[in-house]
Amino acid sequence: MTERASLSGKRILVVEDEAIVAMLIEDILTDHGAAVVGPAARIETALELADGEAIDAALLDVNLAGATTAPVAERLRARGIPFAFATGYGTSGLPAGFESSPLLQKPFQEQDLTAVLSRTLEA
Template sequence: MLESRTKRVLIVEDEAMISMLIEDMVLDFGCEVVGPAARLDHALTLALQADIDIGILDINVDGSVVFPVADVLRFRGIPFIFSTGYDFRSLPERFRDSSTLSKPFSYDNFADTLRRTLAGTSDTTEVV
């Protein structure tokens, strides 16, 4: 049986406490944190250059929308989850089929969304 490598999760979140909470959950699931990025320019650099398996993207990052980062991840074939306190129905049409987490979200909701999104990747690992 082939061993799967640890999943690398890009976190884009500008609120420090929320970012730390997401980081803790990602680590609990046996994944590796990429970032976190609290600014759009840093998030774009990571999205373009880092080895990433999935992204967790706050829609509003330091006053900028995260959609350019989502566009880069989509172009690279990397799945992502939007995390937002806003109404997800306000997403641009191109992202309406994207996974979303409404803030505040529970540990179980986060885990289920992460599992479902990773299930669409070819080299999945078991997420707790």
């Protein structure tokens, strides 16, 4: 299955506090046929969306204005929703307990984003 096909029709929660980055992710995902849930720029908003929305997968910026998105990841894991983290710090930037989670290294290109989310959805 191609990355475009694997994202088509999927609902992806985007948790990102940088507006430009969130808009870029949203554009890429919608170009690939996905529906974006959010984007959420605050932990509280992300938790509300994680609890109340139908979501196929999520992309979580590790750090939202100094707060870790680990609580959102925990909520998604409890619901059985796959997710990937995005960070510029590599695996050392991942929250404790999530070191083996899929990772999108910032800065990224379109194919990096689609590949990580496609693999996340297939897992």
